[in-house]
Amino acid sequence: MVTIQINHLKKNYRKHLAVEDVSFSVKEGEIFGFVGPNGAGKSTTIKMLLNFIFPSGGHATICGKDVVKESDEIKRFTGYIPSDVRFYEHMTVRELMNASNRFYDHSYQEEAERLSKLFELDYTKKFYELSMGNKKKTAIVCALAARPRVIILDEPTNGLDPMMQKRLFTELKRQAESGVSILLSSHNLGEVQEYCDRVAFIKNGKILAVTDLKEIRHPHKIVTTWGGGQGIDHPNIKLLDHKDDKRVYRFQGGSDILLQLLRDANLEDFTVENESLEEQFMDLYGKDEPQ
Known part of the structure; x- marks a missing residue:
């Protein structure tokens, strides 16, 4: 109601x-x-x-x-x-x-x-x-x-x-x-x-x-270091930042999909952590901030 x-x-x-x-x-x-x-x-x-x-x-x-x-x-x-x-x-x-x-x-x-x-x-x-x-x-x-x-x-x-x-x-x-x-x-x-x-x-x-927030309680932030290749391309993943050989993604979906994407990517190193609401807030509002 x-x-x-x-x-x-x-x-x-x-x-x-x-x-x-x-x-x-x-x-x-x-x-x-x-x-x-x-x-x-x-x-x-x-x-x-x-x-x-x-x-x-x-x-x-x-x-x-x-x-x-x-x-x-x-x-x-x-x-x-x-x-x-x-x-x-x-x-x-x-x-x-x-x-x-x-x-x-x-x-x-x-x-x-x-x-x-x-x-x-x-x-x-x-x-x-x-x-x-x-x-x-x-x-x-x-x-x-x-x-x-x-x-x-x-x-x-x-x-x-x-x-x-x-x-x-x-x-x-x-x-x-x-x-x-x-x-x-x-x-x-x-x-x-x-x-x-x-x-x-x-x-x-x-x-x-x-x-x-129940549906996105724990979206994942992925920080990758590339050993070569292209980026991770999938409907459940969004590129947030790209500098030199480091890329930062947001992923929402099942862990089995994420594991497969990471397995298929040619990565030198990566970290996966739960994203906070503050990071999502900055993604929505930080675009107009002076650099």
Whole structure:
């Protein structure tokens, strides 16, 4: 079942086109990654989903409800963690959680208490007294305490120490296993690769690709040193770099095919390793970088 559906969303600010064409869907129980360089359109897309800004074109729904016309209803079952957390400065953590709780139809005090203990929050401190990490943890607890059906996170681990990052993703995995849909915008490609099911790559306001990480969890990078001959030519292999007698390939397919290709090639030496999402990211985005 699809819970978030985005069809050709656009957003322009006078002459500036912030989002040109964004389409993807998030399924029930899925952790969906949303990645791209700064200014690519990630936060703008999220703001349109939450009806903080109006789209200039296209259409989006969350659980079948229109993000513009039915925004109030959507917010009753959606948790949101912003990249930059801003709450009322002179309210305590407990007051902020109680205020957040009142936006929903039921009291979720017990869940808020559980999450506060998990993330080691001090109830008594006022918001302005908190470190960046504790401000982010306050936003996490407020977003998750109401047991939302959909969670939207914009750079949620900024400011969190490694232990709290691990606890957050353990909690998100638990939520996803219970059917919660999670949209995760992040610059941390390692966490996207480790925890997400699929990922959308955005650049200059357009979706470049939507990739199932289960299918490409371990594409192989092959570095070869040639003793002669031509390159490896096969539909499952792509030449990434070629300098002197060294070639770098990406291979996706069965190990039996790879072994046969390496056996048939006239190689002086070769190495085979699993390729990271970061390397795929650079392949998509690094083409326009100055040399």
